[in-house]
Amino acid sequence: MSARREAWFTTLCVVALGLPLLLLLVLFGQVLVDSLPRLSWDFLSSFPSRRAENAGVLPGLVGSALLCLGTAAIALPVGVGAAIFLEEYGGNRRMARVIELNVANLAGVPSILYGILGLALFVRTLGLGRSVISGAATLALLVLPVVIVAAREALRAVPHGLREASLALGATRWQTIRRVVLPSAAPGIFTGAILAVSRALGETAPLVVIGAVAYVTYLPDSPRAAFTALPIQIFSWISRPQASFAHNAAAGIVVLLALLLVLNAAVIVLRDRAQRRAAR
Amino acid sequence: MSTAAAAVPSTPAADDAKRPGRAKMEVRALSAAFGSNQVVRAIDLDIEARRVLAIIGPSGCGKSTFVRCLNRMHEITLGATVTGQVLLDGEDLYGRGVDPVLLRRRVGMVFQKPNPFPTMSIKENVLAGLRLTGTLGGTDAARVVESALTSAALWDEVKDRLDAPGGSLSGGQQQRLCIARALAVEPEVLLMDEPCSALDPIATARIEDLIHVLRERYTIVIVTHNMQQAARASDTTAFFLHGELVECSPTERLFTHPRDRRTEDYITGKFG
Numbered sequence A: 001m002s003a004r005r006e007a008w009f010t011t012l013c014v015v016a017l018g019l020p021l022l023l024l025l026v027l028f029g030q031v032l033v034d035s036l037p038r039l040s041w042d043f044l045s046s047f048p049s050r051r052a053e054n055a056g057v058l059p060g061l062v063g064s065a066l067l068c069l070g071t072a073a074i075a076l077p078v079g080v081g082a083a084i085f086l087e088e089y090g091g092n093r094r095m096a097r098v099i100e101l102n103v104a105n106l107a108g109v110p111s112i113l114y115g116i117l118g119l120a121l122f123v124r125t126l127g128l129g130r131s132v133i134s135g136a137a138t139l140a141l142l143v144l145p146v147v148i149v150a151a152r153e154a155l156r157a158v159p160h161g162l163r164e165a166s167l168a169l170g171a172t173r174w175q176t177i178r179r180v181v182l183p184s185a186a187p188g189i190f191t192g193a194i195l196a197v198s199r200a201l202g203e204t205a206p207l208v209v210i211g212a213v214a215y216v217t218y219l220p221d222s223p224r225a226a227f228t229a230l231p232i233q234i235f236s237w238i239s240r241p242q243a244s245f246a247h248n249a250a251a252g253i254v255v256l257l258a259l260l261l262v263l264n265a266a267v268i269v270l271r272d273r274a275q276r277r278a279a280r
Numbered sequence B: 001m002s003t004a005a006a007a008v009p010s011t012p013a014a015d016d017a018k019r020p021g022r023a024k025m026e027v028r029a030l031s032a033a034f035g036s037n038q039v040v041r042a043i044d045l046d047i048e049a050r051r052v053l054a055i056i057g058p059s060g061c062g063k064s065t066f067v068r069c070l071n072r073m074h075e076i077t078l079g080a081t082v083t084g085q086v087l088l089d090g091e092d093l094y095g096r097g098v099d100p101v102l103l104r105r106r107v108g109m110v111f112q113k114p115n116p117f118p119t120m121s122i123k124e125n126v127l128a129g130l131r132l133t134g135t136l137g138g139t140d141a142a143r144v145v146e147s148a149l150t151s152a153a154l155w156d157e158v159k160d161r162l163d164a165p166g167g168s169l170s171g172g173q174q175q176r177l178c179i180a181r182a183l184a185v186e187p188e189v190l191l192m193d194e195p196c197s198a199l200d201p202i203a204t205a206r207i208e209d210l211i212h213v214l215r216e217r218y219t220i221v222i223v224t225h226n227m228q229q230a231a232r233a234s235d236t237t238a239f240f241l242h243g244e245l246v247e248c249s250p251t252e253r254l255f256t257h258p259r260d261r262r263t264e265d266y267i268t269g270k271f272g
Helices: A002-035 A043-044 A058-089 A094-105 A111-125 A131-158 A159-168 A173-202 A205-210 A230-238 A243-279 B063-070 B101-105 B122-132 B141-151 B172-186 B201-214 B227-233 B251-256 B261-267
Strands: B024-035 B035-049 B052-056 B080-088 B105-111 B189-193 B219-223 B237-243 B244-250
Touching: A002 A243, A043 A058, A043 A243, A058 A094, A058 A131, A058 A173, A058 A230, A058 A243, A094 A131, A111 A131, A111 A205, A131 A173, A131 A205, A131 B189, A159 B172, A173 A230, A173 A243, A173 B122, A205 A230, A230 B063, A243 B105, B024 B063, B035 B063, B035 B219, B035 B244, B052 B227, B063 B080, B063 B219, B080 B101, B101 B105, B101 B251, B105 B122, B105 B172, B105 B244, B122 B141, B122 B172, B141 B172, B172 B189, B172 B201, B201 B219, B201 B227, B219 B227, B227 B237, B227 B251, B244 B251, B251 B261
Parallel strands: B052 B219, B052 B237, B105 B189, B189 B219
Antiparallel strands: B024 B035, B024 B080, B237 B244
């Protein structure tokens, strides 16, 4: 009886795992087939063009990479700092709880609202313009809750006894955090960073609001330069009536997915290295 | 900087002029609480230099909280408060201008659960106190590691794998590693909060032997709920009940001729 139930449950789990995987495979296969006529080195290294067969994804690729770097560079220190404050210092419990609630709520705010905030704050008030830096700052705000929550989880998973051991050795709080707590929490924090950057990479709506340009024929040469991003480029191709641009869109999607994979792999390698150093 | 754990017996600190038996720490009217929950009440107690003081009592009697007041670890818990005085060589730990961080280098601590730093090797664990606080400086790290591990009776077991992670050792070895880590900072007093409660009898016996040796050079306070351990390992025993000090006597006398009825009831197993 219980063995039959066990088999049932196992089957159920396999189906639950297999169905989404199958769907993903079908989707990805479709896109891959669509993209084949366009996928080439030229596609990666060319600028957009009115003629679909000459159009390339280079500005979007560079723009997305810069956005990711900028987002991580802003969101990681701020997010980890906030998490350290909330977890390690906390101070006034009530204030910590209010901040906590806000962070949780921020994670649920539609991304377009971040775009509007970014437009008002970075583009207009701070006068950064419709630039890479505005985009990165906006995306950083967007992913900040993810970073904070992941970093807090990682910090909380560090046993309390380790902090006590360090303090009892005559270390200050900051020395304890820097040398004992953060190294133990680093793998978890990196995982949070993967999630955050992946999300930033796929975001379109806030960038549209900020004013990413769909047709860029040069590469951004400064943080203040105009930019485009892969999702924006794909979006603009999809909305064209010509069928040949649909191939471009598919190829763009493949490039975006590949970039995502490369990024995740890089961070996983980094994380493993941190873990190995940790276990040495 | 001299190495506290040199092979030749020496005083842990050059300025420690106190002879064994003289009061190293004097506790005066010490009370401690978590919020409104009073857990230690008005304790007066002398801790003799280079002797072992055992603190016994049933669970929840405030013995752990008491020793955590001796190196100001109690106050790191949110809402924890302390009143009264603790004098170390005549100077109040809770006086103005005393930095708890510096104090904890003079009064070391070993915890109930072995807690070596998992991200560090055996060697790095021993050096952790000096590295964390940036006081390693030009000291010969290899010598500090060897002497601290020797003092903790662990050197022979780990000398060939100093770069292995601290977590790869057995529970008893981990606890001795934690003792070595505490000794490397060259404390004058060593607080041990139920150091054997997570260990098997053989590992426990090794720690007790170690305490016997360490008492030559350090003032030791050991919290234990194991009365046999207190009887074997200590010179003086204090019995705590409900946050109060019931009796503090030479260990042999406390276990054979307790002055207080409650002590007698506890050591004869009527409660606890």
